[in-house]
Amino acid sequence: MSAPPRSASLRQAQWQPHVLALNAPAAYVPWLMEGGSLTARLKAHSNAFRVQCLRQRTAICLSDEAAVIGMHRPGRVLEREVLLRCDNTPAVYAHTVVPRSATAMDWPLFSALGERSLGTTLFGDPLVRRGVLEFARLREGHPLARRARAALVENGIAAPDAHILYARRCLYQRRQGTLLVTEVFLPAVLELIKTSTNKR
Numbered sequence: 001m002s003a004p005p006r007s008a009s010l011r012q013a014q015w016q017p018h019v020l021a022l023n024a025p026a027a028y029v030p031w032l033m034e035g036g037s038l039t040a041r042l043k044a045h046s047n048a049f050r051v052q053c054l055r056q057r058t059a060i061c062l063s064d065e066a067a068v069i070g071m072h073r074p075g076r077v078l079e080r081e082v083l084l085r086c087d088n089t090p091a092v093y094a095h096t097v098v099p100r101s102a103t104a105m106d107w108p109l110f111s112a113l114g115e116r117s118l119g120t121t122l123f124g125d126p127l128v129r130r131g132v133l134e135f136a137r138l139r140e141g142h143p144l145a146r147r148a149r150a151a152l153v154e155n156g157i158a159a160p161d162a163h164i165l166y167a168r169r170c171l172y173q174r175r176q177g178t179l180l181v182t183e184v185f186l187p188a189v190l191e192l193i194k195t196s197t198n199k200r
């Protein structure tokens with residue numbers, strides 16, 4: 001089978017279940033492997049946590065998201081993009097997609113989240129089943145790397161020098177619905193210092 005065209009390989013990442021395969025700097029590993037809510041971990045590493053909702057709209061999912069959410073090819077999804085800010089510094093860019101086939105019964109709170117954390121609706125809901133984490137190195141050409149950088153620039157923050165951004169994603173299921181959350185860790189996350197153990 002011929003290799004995908006170079007442009008396709010730039011647009012897609014190699015998602016894998018083993019974080020060590022990324023050869024990420026050691027400081028990223030505890031963030032990538034956080035087993036609970038990332039929101040809770042970010043709150044424990046800041047005095048003021050905020051979800052900045054960049055956009056929530058109907059869109060076409062990315063080519064390396066389609067199969068994960070049960071689509072044969074990229075199709076219509078409800079897309080949510082946020083910056084997770086710790087003491088006003090963006091630490092994570094997150095991209096969530098829900099197939100339009102999902103109903104409000106599947107994800108009753110998703111469409112009206114606004115600046116509430118998605119995590120607060122996923123963790124603690126007994127109907128939500130969480131899949132395994134996958135990890136990837138996003139090169140500059142990957143759509144989510146481009147969007148994360150653009151989000152920073154649009155907010156007056158210089159895009160990171162790093163040519164690689166480290167990301168993880170997780171598939172959630174509730175009733176008949178699927179929801180894929182991808183979290184792109186911005187280098188600023190490495191500057192966060194644990195402020196509390198009781199804000200998880």
Ligand SMILES: C=C(O[C@@H]1C=C(C(=O)O)C=C[C@H]1O)C(=O)O
Pocket residue numbers: 036037038039040051080081082084092094095096116117118119120122181183
């Ligand atoms: C899944 C979680 O929700 C977080 C909040 C998000 C949002 O509000 O869009 C997106 C990604 C997550 O980091 C979590 O806290 O673990």
